[in-house]
Amino acid sequence: xxxxxxxxxxxxxxxxxxxxxxxxxxxxxxxxxxxxxxxxxxxxxxxxxxxxxxxxxxxxxxxxxxxxxxxxxxxxxxxxxxxxxxxxxxxxxxxxxxxxxxxxxxxxxxxxxxxxxxxxxxxxxxxxxxxxxxxxxxxxxxxxxxxxxxxxxxxxxx
Amino acid sequence: xxxxxxxxxxxxxxxxxxxxxxxxxxxxxxxxxxxxxxxxxxxxxxxxxxxxxxxxxxxxxxxxxxxxxxxxxxxxxxxxxxxxxxxxxxxxx
Numbered sequence: 001x002x003x004x005x006x007x008x009x010x011x012x013x014x015x016x017x018x019x020x021x022x023x024x025x026x027x028x029x030x031x032x033x034x035x036x037x038x039x040x041x042x043x044x045x046x047x048x049x050x051x052x053x054x055x056x057x058x059x060x061x062x063x064x065x066x067x068x069x070x071x072x073x074x075x076x077x078x079x080x081x082x083x084x085x086x087x088x089x090x091x092x093x094x095x096x097x098x099x100x101x102x103x104x105x106x107x108x109x110x111x112x113x114x115x116x117x118x119x120x121x122x123x124x125x126x127x128x129x130x131x132x133x134x135x136x137x138x139x140x141x142x143x144x145x146x147x148x149x150x151x152x153x154x155x156x157x158x
Numbered sequence: 159x160x161x162x163x164x165x166x167x168x169x170x171x172x173x174x175x176x177x178x179x180x181x182x183x184x185x186x187x188x189x190x191x192x193x194x195x196x197x198x199x200x201x202x203x204x205x206x207x208x209x210x211x212x213x214x215x216x217x218x219x220x221x222x223x224x225x226x227x228x229x230x231x232x233x234x235x236x237x238x239x240x241x242x243x244x245x246x247x248x249x250x251x
Contacts, residue, residue, distance in 0.1 A: 075196060075199065076196065076199065076200065100203055100206060100207065101212075102199070102202055102203060102206055102212060102213070102215065103202070103212055103213055103214050103215040103216045103217070104215050104216040104219075105199050105202070105203075105215075107203055125199055125200070125203070127199070
């Protein structure tokens with residue numbers, strides 16, 4: 001997890017287009033300036049970052065479903081529930097499951113676990129639209145390779 | 159159409175917190191009920207699930223933007239329900 005540049009997924013553990021399921025891994029940083037304010041003497045990962053980590057996991061799933069032709073922009077977060085503190089150094093398992101593919105939108109069900117214990121969950125809706133620029137798409141494809149996106153599903157940039 | 163309308167009206171009432179009695183077949187989802195495009199994603203999801211269809215929102219939006227259709231054709235609820243019934247029939251054909 002690279003909080004400072006808002007990259008919250010370290011690695012894709014598995015991604016199944018057929019089953020509409022993505023599992024990713026991420027390690028919560030041991031040190032981060034965020035803990036100076038959140039909170040002194042009680043460092044925990046902010047809930048908004050947990051939501052974003054779920055959104056990024058769902059984003060990888062949707063990129064696979066759209067074959068990197070369209071980008072998913074987070075539009076709605078439904079009833080997010082933060083069930084437990086997430087502390088520095090925690091290894092997270094992030095899961096996103098496809099609930100529905102609509103016309104121009106996708107809905108997913110997501111959760112975050114640590115040591116098999118549910119930490120938070122939410123459903124999310126994304127609008128999908130063509131990449132706003134070729135540079136953006138190339139960046140996303142490079143990131144896909146970095147996180148271990150199944151190579152056969154990653155297009156050539158350009 | 160009436161059962162389709164009842165289902166759609168109930169979805170709109172629940173999703174957008176609009177009193178059910180204010181939702182009529184002649185209501186325009188956008189102009190009369192104040193439903194915005196984001197709320198309509200939730201409604202489209204519920205309609206897709208309820209009827210086992212996929213509302214072609216992108217095509218409709220494109221047609222409206224290009225002047226090939228009016229919003230009334232798709233977003234007045236009686237017309238929306240007709241479109242839903244057509245999609246249901248096409249699916250069953």
